[in-house]
Amino acid sequence: MNKQRLIPLIVATALFMENMDSTVIATSLPAIAADIGTSPLTLKLAITSYLLSLAVFIPASGWTADRFGARMVFSIAIAVFMVGSIGCALSSSVTDFVIARILQGLGGAMMTPVGRLVLLRSIDKSALVNAMAWVTVPALIGPVIGPPLGGFITTYFSWHWIFLINIPIGLLGIFMAMRYIDPIKSENPERFDLYGLLLAGIGLAGIAFGLSVAGLSLLPWTIVAALVTIGTISMTLYVIHARRTASPVLDFSLLRLATMRAAIIGGFMFRLGIGALPFLLPLLMQVGFGLSPFQSGLVTFASAVGAMGMKTLAARIIRTFGFRNLMTINAVVSSLFLAACALFTVTTPLLLIMIILVVGGFFRSLQFTAINTVAYAEIDPAQMSRATTLVSVNQQLAISAGVAVGAFSVETTLMLHHATELTADAFAPAFLVVSIISAASAYFFWQMPDDAGHEISGRQAVEISSRKEAAKAVAKAASETTEDARDQRLG
Structure with a gap:
């Protein structure tokens, strides 16, 4: 092969x-x-x-x-x-x-x-x-x-x-x-950069760990808040330190590149919303609808089927529409399918649920492919290792934040309804909240240049080919017009 x-x-x-x-x-x-x-x-x-x-x-x-x-x-x-x-x-x-x-x-x-x-x-x-x-x-x-x-x-x-x-x-x-x-x-x-690694390690550990356990009732809220606060302070100290060193372990200067900035900031928001799905959906299926863990898994696996169907079409779709146009529109489309989960009830046919998850999985996977690819569009070979580290850290934090926001939304709904028992009704607002956050990522994708990632997607070659065809058509039309005029004079 x-x-x-x-x-x-x-x-x-x-x-x-x-x-x-x-x-x-x-x-x-x-x-x-x-x-x-x-x-x-x-x-x-x-x-x-x-x-x-x-x-x-x-x-x-x-x-x-x-x-x-x-x-x-x-x-x-x-x-x-x-x-x-x-x-x-x-x-x-x-x-x-x-x-x-x-x-x-x-x-x-x-x-x-x-x-x-x-x-x-x-x-x-x-x-x-x-x-x-x-x-x-x-x-x-x-x-x-x-x-x-x-x-x-x-x-x-x-x-x-x-x-x-x-x-x-x-x-x-x-x-x-x-x-x-x-x-x-x-x-x-x-x-x-050992000092930078210590600061970044403490910062990321505090934030990621704190967000991961937030809303899961594993630790008191005071400890969770302390973890996130310590992590935030440590990361702030790291950002100050990174500006003074020539070899930072997390190179935030890469955010000056438009494509990397969109992939990090927009990607974080999109992943935060989508990252809540594997946490919220199984709970809805098992606690809300009474399915067994295995049955719930078979239903939620439908989104993976959609993801598999995307891989053969991703390059063609991105080449046709370009990264900026595709990622802006697809962020909203993917978020709508995420929001559709808020409409699921006990009486919703499982077949309909699976169809929504399959189609939604296709668009989510397409968006992840685009985000993961465009992040490296402007990265030089010497910056590749720094870029992959920054992208991986961003993804880890986004997933942790997604679980935290999803859990917090469910708990807030229960508190507002003065409910003590978890039911299917408590999940709808959570799906809407995370879908809105995901949709908001479209703004950052739209900020990219129109030709962002053309070298990777091959869209530039498509546009050049289209312009050549258009030029040929114009030349042909002009030639025909000239011939018609000559014929009329001869006639």
Whole structure:
């Protein structure tokens, strides 16, 4: 198979493993807790510790890839993730399990941004849209397929297999990466910004962890507020520090580029709204409609089907309409399908729900592909590692914020209605809130230049071809007019 097609598949497989594993244990916590002698609530630490590990180590990924080579770091990250998976399967206490999840988070923190860096350094810009379409799918499918798969494995096999299935996938990924990915690394790696990493790590950990547990009743609101406040202060200190260093771990100067600014700010708002969907929809299906976790998973999996259908059409659609036009309109269209979830009731036919989720999944996946691709439209090769790190951090924060906003909206609805029991009615306002936030991202996409990303999308070539055809038509018409005039004079 052509490298231009094989490398995106290698990266996508690793990212699917990471995205799925971050959610797969959600439905299996009771079984795991019973087996290792603790409560499901206590074991929620396993989920939050994983997110914490991701937030802390992602900023170091860019420098590490430049220093040791993206292929080597990517392969080692998969290996670390596998070791963490084995540790989870062998855990006999909460402490063992949390440590193993932190190790998984370390592997995942390197896998995601470095995987994208491998892609950017291995694929021609003209083929980047198709490559990103493949890499976008795992991010959409993982959170959707994770909970039902976890429930299925736990019910019919054993929870240990949730983690052990990563081993053959990981071994195959390492083999394919070492064989087909070129050993590219920076010839002049920058000085490592340890102080910046500490500030950014504390800042991201506080914000991401605080937002992740907000509204989930895991910690008192005072502690959640303290975490977010400490994280915000630390990130503010980091921004001040980053202006004074030549090699920041998070390079916010990249936001001067119009395409990167739209991908970060607009992408954050869009992901925040869409990121709430995997949290709100299963709850609505299970708590509101009384479906089992497995049945709920089968329904919500419909959005993943739509995502898969997009990957073959993304490049053609973006080339036809251009990044700015497409992303502006599609942000609103995707948000409307998200808002449609507010209309779901117990009497809504499941077939209709699945159709809305399938079509909505198509547009959401198309938007993610466009955001992930246009972010790198103006990035020089020397800035690629910084860009992938910044994009990965932004995505992690957006997902955490999406869950927090979704949970807060549901709790606020319950409080306003003086209700104590969660019902289907409590979810409608939450879907509307997150859909409005997602739709607002269209403003930032519209701020991009009209020709944004034309080099990547191929739209410039289409426009040139169209202008040439138009010029030929004009010349032909002029020629015919001249001939007609000559004939009339001769006549």
